[in-house]
Amino acid sequence: MVKICCIGAGYVGGPTMAMIALKCPDIEVVVVDISKPRIAAWNSDELPIYEPGLDEVVKKCRGKNLFFSTEVEKHVAEADIVFVSVNTPTKTRGLGAGKAADLTYWESAARMIADVSKSDKIVVEKSTVPVKTAEAIEKILTHNNKGINFQILSNPEFLAEGTAIEDLEKPDRVLIGGRTTPEGQKAVAALKAVYAHWVPEDRIITTNLWSAELSKLAANAFLAQRISSINAMSALCESTGADVSEVAYAVGKDSRIGPKFLNASVGFGGSCFQKDILNLVYICECNGLPEVAHYWKQVVSINDYQKTRFVKRVVSSMFNTVSGKKIAILGFAFKKDTGDTRETPAIDVCHGLLGDKAQLSIYDPQVTEDQIKRDLAMNKFDWDHPQHLQPQSPTAFKQVSVVWDAYEACKDAHGICIITEWDEFKKLDYQKLYDNMQKPAFLFDGRNVLNVEEMRKIGFVVYSIGKPLDPWVKDLQVSI
Ligand code: UDX
Ligand code: UDX
Secondary structure, three states: OEEEEEEOOOOOHHHHHHHHHHHOOOEEEEEEOOOHHHHHHHOOOOOOOOOOOHHHHHHHHEOOOEEEEOOHHHHHHHOOEEEEOOOOOEOOOOOOOOOOEOOHHHHHHHHHHHHHOOOOEEEEEOOOOOOOHHHHHHHHHHHOOOOOOEEEEEOOOOOOOOOHHHHHHOOOOEEEEEOOOHHHHHHHHHHHHHHOOOOOHHHEEEEEHHHHHHHHHHHHHHHHHHHHHHHHHHHHHHHHOOOHHHHHHHHHOOOOOOOOOOOOOOOOOOOOHHHHHHHHHHHHHHOOOHHHHHHHHHHHHHHHHHHHHHHHHHHHHOOOOOOOOEEEEEOOOOOOOOOOOOOOHHHHHHHHHHHOOOEEEEEOOOOOHHHHHHHHHOOOOHHHOHHHHOOOOOOOOOOEEEOOOHHHHHOOOOEEEEOOOOHHHHOOOHHHHHHOOOOOOEEEEOOOOOOHHHHHHHOOEEEEOOOOOOHHHHHHOOOO
């Protein structure tokens, strides 16, 4: 029986390994992690991450050929294939601070694999890493070896949160990068055989190591670029009276462009886009390509601009101050159908409003009060360091309350900001919300989930990203 061990039981490692276990009953899969609470949660009825369909997959396999454990070294030693899916945070100090990936956890994982191994192994890069990381890891592995053969492969994950199970079950493609030597190609074939249990062969792409590593960064950069492109257009739509949804629809009908990933929003979030682009920017700079670096940096700059623009719209519409006013924040996760808050635009929007002394009442169906308060107290980039997974005493925020119901959040509020596109926000009784709010009642739709005309009929002053401005909003705008 082939044995797989995955280091890192996070959003990537957990669901990916659960799917491999489900589709490959002949393979034993053990997911290991240094975090005891995380592993305990994976072994309980309350999984540590919320992902539609994940519970069923885990329940089907756990205890049969899927195991979660903190005995990292034991399971690595026994495995034929070791996946590494640990954090690769953005460096916060030293060379490349604010841009380069911090490979501390990856490096220590590689050293540990070298130390405990007694048999040949295939080591698979699952975390997103800078191009040529595999080469560095290979050096650590081979310099420590005791006659053991390590083959390193890059197998980037393309799942998106909220649809992870669907994405894993029917991937657009599986990408495997490896050395072109016969041993390298043998390792590629071994990993291909795992995926071939359920993925059609023509969807399994094999490349050299560096192409696979770069493809992951490039794919995320292209996706994020589409969002920044439509968000840049949204600003122009507001100034000209065009409607960004109409523009996106017309543009997306061109089959060369396509309709996906053209939803204007308050900004993209998530653990990958910003981090991977900054990483790409740093790699370009290090390779003497400042123009290319500058080009990609703009994708992140427009995203920051979009978040700031949203906050400015809120403040300027409400007579240029939100001081002491209650504002309901509906949604805190970085997208719907996940409880993940990493790099969520909600953090920046809340910081912006708190900076103007607003009183916030936050509701998200999947994010806990503890998590929200921790996020608001955290420094930029700190979220990707494993310490944040340990329980911390939340900083008390006098200006923030977290509630468990949208109606409660909006009661007596001056304004509502929709930050996450949860389906339940489309179905709320907005007349009821309006009746219980201060007047004039403001509604700022950061995800364009509401019918603007209907909301205006109820009486709301409405701002919707990239849509013709409410006369009220238009009159009160300072230049943004
Ligand atoms: C991770 C990386 O964060 C990301 O850079 C990469 O692109 C894909 O893999 P994700 O699974 O979403 O993404 O991260 P996270 O949920 O933080 O999981 C990482 C896990 O690794 C954590 O549970 C952490 O405890 C564990 N870990 C970290 C180890 O087991 N050992 C370490 O040395 C460091
Ligand atoms: C992304 C990639 O899609 C995935 O392939 C990669 O493996 C990891 O990074 P993820 O971050 O989980 O996945 O979610 P994604 O659906 O890409 O959304 C990212 C952010 O962009 C979210 O904040 C989302 O709300 C936002 N978004 C997405 C928009 O603002 N507009 C869109 O049209 C699409």
